[in-house]
Amino acid sequence: MTRGLAAMRDTGFRWFFLSRAITMIAGSMSSIALAFAVLGIDNAPESLAIVLTVFTLSNVVFLIFGGVVADRLPRALVIQTCYVIDILSIGTTAALLFTGSATIPLLAALSAVNGAASAFVMPAMQGIIPQLTTPAHLQQANAMLSFVRSATTIGGPIIAGALVATAGPAWVMVIQAAAWIVAIVLLAMVRLPAPDPSESSFFRDLRTGWHEFWSRTWMWSICLAFMVMNAIHIGAWGVAGPYIAKNDPRLGITGWGWVLSAEGAGILLMTLLMMWLPLRRPLRWGMLAVSLLAVPLAVMGLYPQALVVAVAAFAAGAGVEVFNTGWNVTEMEQIPGDKLSRVASYDMLASFVAMPLGTLAFGWLIGHVDVSSLLVGSAVVYAVIALGTMLVPSVWRMGRIEGAVAR
Structure with missing residues (x-):
């Protein structure tokens, strides 16, 4: 096989x-x-x-x-x-x-x-x-x-x-x-x-999960970063994107469909590559790759032509998958198995909690500021936060456990 x-x-x-x-x-x-x-x-x-x-x-x-x-x-x-x-x-x-x-x-x-x-x-x-x-x-x-x-x-x-x-x-x-x-x-x-x-109470187990989560700098720093990054992503991609597609013929509704398909194709291709290419520094490469999402956001703000945005979205989709694979592997290797679900639940909570706020915020901002400036500014903030996490030593240095990389 x-x-x-x-x-x-x-x-x-x-x-x-x-x-x-x-x-x-x-x-x-x-x-x-x-x-x-x-x-x-x-x-x-x-x-x-x-x-x-x-x-x-x-x-x-x-x-x-x-x-x-x-x-x-x-x-x-x-x-x-x-x-x-x-x-x-x-x-x-x-x-x-x-x-x-x-x-x-x-x-x-x-x-x-x-x-x-x-x-x-x-x-x-x-x-x-x-x-x-x-x-x-x-x-x-x-x-x-x-x-x-x-x-x-x-x-x-x-x-x-x-x-x-x-x-x-x-x-x-x-x-x-x-x-x-x-x-x-x-x-x-x-x-x-x-x-x-388990001989401990339900709430003691809950506190233990929080301690496991918060005691790992690489984990909480990336989760805090994604609270903002996910809010930007869902707001810019889910609200501003369709708004521009509806009102700018360079993108158009049909073009927006191609953009979303290109993003999905990028994810799909990268999943195939991730089956064969080992990530020896999963968090370093993951955060670098996920920062590529800033590119289609900036392109939509500066030049929302369907083909150009689709190409950028393809690269961004591939980058998102590199992060997802690297993050899941790191979490599964670094967290004790009997506490993994609790820690994962705090990770998921941090990822989801700000997304409704992102939707609401961008819905309001689109009606009050220049959309082009909003998207370019969002792209800059997104890239700075994503790349900034690599300044955390444990994010930069994190590798696979010994003997874990398939050969």
């Missing part, structure tokens, strides 16, 4: 990979279906914003609790239990849509349930991967999962759009529920030892 697929030698990871791939494929379709389901009930962007915001808020509120639970209980069982909750909520959503009984408050409540379940799944996912493969295969394992994720990001919305247009969003929900059932069965094939029983 080639080195790029070396993680598939590990039986537990093979079953987990199949389970995760199925949920990523179905999940990429369900978000589109939910959006059109909401708009089919009330064709107002405010209603869609309510449903999506409720999901995010519920996810953020429960994340740190999800990390503790994923460290105290068998992680595969945590994931399976949350999938059962998802099946019930998704099935209820489908039933409401089939019967014409769906309302915005009901969909928002079910979205909150999904957000809470996801808050337990994500830390468990982060913690289970090192249990399923060897340190030498960690980079390949993460790159393989990223490949499926990026591929579904490109193809999932196309398939979902066709299904929604022909069969309706409720049937997409049915497909997702069925996929989750298959994922539960596949996860049942994963055999892992039960975690040691």
Whole structure:
């Protein structure tokens, strides 16, 4: 078997990979279906914003609790239990849509349930991967999962759009529920030892996770940087980008679609390369690569021509994937396995918490300042923060653990 697929030698990871791939494929379709389901009930962007915001808020509120639970209980069982909750909520959503009984408050409540379940799944996912493969295969394992994720990001919305247009969003929900059932069965094939029983209280475990997080300068410095960087990213890319596409014919709505596809293609290509190219300094190269996102932001501000922005977006997408792989590998190697889910939950919380603020801030700024200046200034701030993290000695020096780089 080639080195790029070396993680598939590990039986537990093979079953987990199949389970995760199925949920990523179905999940990429369900978000589109939910959006059109909401708009089919009330064709107002405010209603869609309510449903999506409720999901995010519920996810953020429960994340740190999800990390503790994923460290105290068998992680595969945590994931399976949350999938059962998802099946019930998704099935209820489908039933409401089939019967014409769906309302915005009901969909928002079910979205909150999904957000809470996801808050337990994500830390468990982060913690289970090192249990399923060897340190030498960690980079390949993460790159393989990223490949499926990026591929579904490109193809999932196309398939979902066709299904929604022909069969309706409720049937997409049915497909997702069925996929989750298959994922539960596949996860049942994963055999892992039960975690040691915890004699400490829930909140003591929570404090232990915080200590593990805050005692590592490389971790909290990058997480603090990404609080700002993610706010800029989602605000500039998610709000300013479509605004320029709508109002500047050099970019245009069709051109914006090509830009987003180019970013996805950059991610996809880099996931393939990450299966074979070892990152011996994962944080150094990761932060250098992710700083490339400043380039398309600046280009959109200075010369928003579709082809030029798309080329820059392709490079930025590749850079984002270098960081994602490097960060996940470092976290999985450097954090003790019995505390990994808790630490990952603090990392995720820091990453997500400022994103709604970024959306709101850019929405306000676009109406009050020159958009070109806003994007160029945002690009400069983004690049300075990303590159500035490399001044932290532990970020600059961080390497792989001895013997962990596959040859």
